[in-house]
Amino acid sequence: MTLTIALSKGRIFEETLPLLAAAGIVPAEAPESSRKLIIGTNRPDVKLVIVRASDVPTYVQYGAADLGIAGRDVLIEHGGAGLYQPLDLNIAKCKMMVAVENGFDYEAAVKHGARLKVATKYPQIAREHFAAKGVHVDIIKLYGSMELAPLVGLADAIVDLVSTGGTLKANNLVAVEHIIDISSRLVVNQAALKLKYDTIQPVLDAFAGAVQP
Ligand SMILES: Nc1ncnc2c1ncn2[C@@H]1O[C@H](COP(=O)(O)OP(=O)(O)OP(=O)(O)O)[C@@H](O)[C@H]1O
């Protein structure tokens, strides 16, 4: 049985390498230096497909990949249909936060009851967060560089990922609310888990044994 694993380039690929190694899987090349989207491994039965981080759940949901690794942010936005999520891998850790421009009185804006303009790549998470607080929001969907939005008057606040806080600081923004902690999870196609159990289960076990606390 062949095994196809969907990964995104960058931090998830880098942080997944030790987990793959624990399962005896070594990529034949690095996606950063290759234009190839299908990468072989030392195991003839295992290949990696390189996709956008936010596309990983889709590839796994439709069975184009058996396994994948995706951030909790991406999984919440996707909805998780058709996906088995057996393992938190504790990699690509960061926090989903609300941030505003330094000096913007967020508490007053929220209390005041006026609609808050919120720019984000994560509309589902943002909508749920503000709905739970009873704050009316207009969500402005962006695909990146959220930090710019409050600086040019596109939004009052952003909902974005924060790790070191360096990006917020460099753009004169401050975090005002923590929404959720984010890390990446292993996702498995539900049908593949049944059909390819003997191939997939040892990989799950190896990953579970290699997860760092
Ligand atoms: N600064 C960060 N520190 C740690 N983890 C992060 C950070 N930013 C994002 N992540 C996590 O890593 C995952 C992949 O992020 P990455 O930057 O590779 O893709 P992206 O640019 O967010 O996605 P896409 O390519 O789909 O737009 C995110 O979904 C998130 O869970």
Ligand SMILES: O=P(O)(O)OC[C@H]1O[C@H](OP(=O)(O)OP(=O)(O)O)[C@H](O)[C@@H]1O
């Ligand atoms: O708190 P920090 O350590 O500065 O990290 C936060 C930044 O990291 C993420 O961007 P990323 O590095 O993934 O850039 P991209 O969205 O352009 O891929 C996120 O969207 C923030 O902009």
